[in-house]
Amino acid sequence: MLPAYLPNPIAALVGGGTPIDLGRNFTDGKRVFGDGKTYRGLIIGIFAGIGIGLVQIRVSGAYGWENLPEQTYMSITLLATGALLGDLCKSFFKRRLGKERGSKWPIADMYDLVAGALLMVLVFDPGWLFANMTLAIFIIILILTPILHRAVNIIGYRFRVKEVPW
Ligand code: CTP
Ligand code: MG
Secondary structure, eight states: OHHHHSHHHHHHHHOOSSBTTTTOBOTTSSBSSOTTOBHHHHHHHHHHHHHHHHHHHHHTTGGGOTTSOOOOHHHHHHHHHHHHHHHHHHHHHHHHTTOOTTOOOHHHHHHHHHHHHHHHHHHHOHHHHHHHOOHHHHHHHHHHHHHHHHHHHHHHHHTTSSSSOO
């Protein structure tokens, strides 16, 4: 899941500049995605996820880590892209519900990237997903995600990368 987990914190670190919705509103008069979703965050975030995936491919088999899922160029690209597309989708619906950029939306804010990443591999590389995903791994992802999410966001808040600790 590393290629899915890394894009969000990297986007928070480097994000800013032109928003993906170019500042435009949706038909309901509210922003399409909001200022928290920028091209820079999206693109650099995806490259960061692919980058960590390339490292995983490179070191796989070394250090006795043979039991880890075998990443492929396809899987890392789908996981990284899906994570931030899931995040983008979440923001779309968050705006429709009238929630401000950066406001709390507990379950969605945590699992958006997991849903996006897994949906992408399910659609475009189901063979990889079913070869590597077990119920146990899925449950570990469900448990680990909120913990990592909270920890990383608190760190981001302490270092003033994020304006809020969630
Ligand atoms: N970010 C970005 N581009 C993205 C995703 C994130 O620039 N595609 C940056 C933004 O600076 C954003 C920060 O990462 O503020 C944290 O991301 P996130 O918590 O997902 O965004 P929020 O600001 O909370 O906005 P939203 O309410 O839409 O989730
Ligand atoms: Mg947020």
